Amino acid sequence: DQQVKQNSPSLSVQEGRISILNCDYTNSMFDYFLWYKKYPAEGPTFLISISSIKDKNEDGRFTVFLNKSAKHLSLHIVPSQPGDSAVYFCAAHRGSSGNTGKLIFGQGTTLQVKP
Amino acid sequence: EAQVTQNPRYLITVTGKKLTVTCSQNMNHEYMSWYRQDPGLGLRQIYYSMNVEVTDKGDVPEGYKVSRKEKRNFPLILESPSPNQTSLYFCASRREGTSVYFGPGTRLTVL
Numbered sequence: 001d002q003q004v005k006q007n008s009p010s011l012s013v014q015e016g017r018i019s020i021l022n023c024d025y026t027n028s029m030f031d032y033f034l035w036y037k038k039y040p041a042e043g044p045t046f047l048i049s050i051s052s053i054k055d056k057n058e059d060g061r062f063t064v065f066l067n068k069s070a071k072h073l074s075l076h077i078v079p080s081q082p083g084d085s086a087v088y089f090c091a092a093h094r095g096s097s098g099n100t101g102k103l104i105f106g107q108g109t110t111l112q113v114k115p
Numbered sequence: 116e117a118q119v120t121q122n123p124r125y126l127i128t129v130t131g132k133k134l135t136v137t138c139s140q141n142m143n144h145e146y147m148s149w150y151r152q153d154p155g156l157g158l159r160q161i162y163y164s165m166n167v168e169v170t171d172k173g174d175v176p177e178g179y180k181v182s183r184k185e186k187r188n189f190p191l192i193l194e195s196p197s198p199n200q201t202s203l204y205f206c207a208s209r210r211e212g213t214s215v216y217f218g219p220g221t222r223l224t225v226l
Contacts, residue, residue: 004157102163103160
């Protein structure tokens with residue numbers, strides 16, 4: 001049962017254009033969503049997050065949008081740069097009671113930004 | 116430098132030969148976890164620990180053991196590895212209210 005889904009395994013974008021990575025979830029108890037970026041031979045690194053009480057969070061070139069009614073979030077990268085080429089994981093956090101630090105991850109989307 | 120370290124980074128072993136992957140963090144984090152990454156499945160939590168001597172199963176705990184005798188260390192133990200445990204493993208840690216920090220990963224191959 002995949003509670004967090006990234007339906008696009010890969011995405012290719014031209015440098016300078018917008019990259020949009022999508023993520024869907026099924027569990028309405030998720031209260032916090034995060035995006036992680038992963039380069040080959042490295043561990044995932046935190047990129048940006050959003051609380052379920054917000055619908056948008058922006059950090060420089062990265063913006064995350066949350067649509068709770070649709071159980072959908074997206075990551076926008078504008079403008080895209082070749083150094084953004086990596087695997088992007090969407091993750092969700094399940095409640096603060098008995099907080100375990102557990103994240104539920106999507107399958108990942110490989111972004112390629114072409115020069 | 117704040118970091119999560121794992122050793123070894125790469126390991127090839129044979130079925131049934133016990134192994135331990137070590138994990139250490141220098142950020143005084145309470146929470147530590149182990150994840151495995153497999154193609155098409157993302158990262159799945161194996162075990163987690165909320166503090167010293169407090170551990171519990173994640174989503175895919177079968178075939179694994181952990182211990183948390185010290186706050187900074189959280190080793191992953193495979194008592195009798197099998198080929199289906201061939202994977203990329205990540206240790207992670209966090210403090211309440213912070214994001215999760217991941218180690219660099221351990222690529223394990225079980226023949």
